[in-house]
Amino acid sequence: MNSHNATLADGLRHILCIGGGPAGLYFALLMKARRPELKITVVERNRPFDTFGWGVVLSDQTLANLAEADAESAALIGAAFNHWDDIEVFFKGRSVRSGGHGFCGIGRKRLLNILQERCLALSVDLVFETDATDDQALAAHYDADLVIASDGLNSRIRQRYADTYQPDIDLRRCRFVWLGTKKMFDAFTFAFEQTEHGWFQAHAYQFDGDTSTFIVETPEEVWKAHGLDQMEQPEAIAFCEKLFAPYLDGNPLISNAQHLRGSANWIRFPRVVCKHWTHRVDIGGKTVPVVLMGDAAHTAHFSI
Structure with a gap:
């Protein structure tokens, strides 16, 4: 069956x-x-080079899967990755390091740009700075036969059709903040520091030639006991720099969310799972599946 007939066959x-x-x-x-x-x-609401977060981590096995799925984009992603094999854990004055794990880190912005360029090379239409406030109106505008709801963790589409998708959202108890640093880590690093109120954990990894992600996480009650819920960003970052000074070697911590006020950049992780991933709507006289994908469908904690 040729491609034209295949299109007609599945509609x-x-x-x-x-x-x-x-x-x-x-x-x-x-x-x-x-x-x-x-x-x-x-369709994307942000501009092509806008992004949030710092680095993205993939395992060697995932990178191999990407190469099998699309060799061209995988080669570009692989060339931009910072690779390491070790995990190092610091706990109560001791460090334990193990090898052979195989991870890769890449800047989220660089990853998105690679995928955007590959899409354009294949003649995918990319539409930026368009906020999809009404998925049905947008689907009608583009005469879509299938809608992929890849609108992220706080998916409006998942919320709109919640009766079908039946999401189960569990907001976990720890607060965490995404930061960056110019300190280079040669291993996937987990550092635990105990204070008079409880434990903090840093989760750090290098993702490009001169930058590392540095996530700080702590239980809600510990976060509040230290007054972090009342601090502005510079004060809270200074607190984290002092707490994790032994691992930063004098390098400052950096925020890329300066637009947020107070403690708004400290968030709780929502574990999202959905019973169903497909909803069907009638648009212009035809039934259009609306399929959840990515964080809209399910989430994975950054430590996994």
Whole structure:
């Protein structure tokens, strides 16, 4: 069966991805590579070079899976990765280091740009600075036969069709903050520090030639006991720098969320799972599946 007949057989002509993060972009490029006759559009509310967060970590096995799925983008991702094999844990004055794990770190912005460029090379349409306030109106505008809801952790689409998806969202008890530093870590580093009120953990890894992610996490009650809930960002960052000074070697911690006020950059991790991932809506006289993908469908804690 040729590609044109395949399109007619399954009724699929145009796919709309709402959300241009890694999940939406990667789905779009994989589908376009396999079904070049399809029209695929990715709609993203931010600009092409806007991003949030610091680095992204993948295992060697995941990188191998990417290479099998799309060798071109995998080669670019692999070339941009910082690779390490070791995990090092610091606890109560001791360090334990083990090797042979195989991890790769890459800047989130660089990862998105690689996926964007690969999408464009395959003739995926990328539409930026478009806030999808109404997925049905957007699907009608693009005459979509399939909608991929890759609109992230706080998915509006998942919320709109919650009766179908039946999400189970468990807001975990620890507070954490995403920071960065110019201190280079040669291992996936977990550092634990005890204070008079309880424990803090740092989760650190290098993701490019001169920057590391540095996540600080602590239970809610410890966070409040230290007054971090009342601190502005500079004061809270100074607290973390002092607490984890033995691991930073004089390097400051950096925030890329200066627009947030007070303690708003300290968040709690929501574990998201959904009973169903597909909802169907009638748009323009046809039934259109709306499929959750990425963090909209499920989340994985950053320590995994």
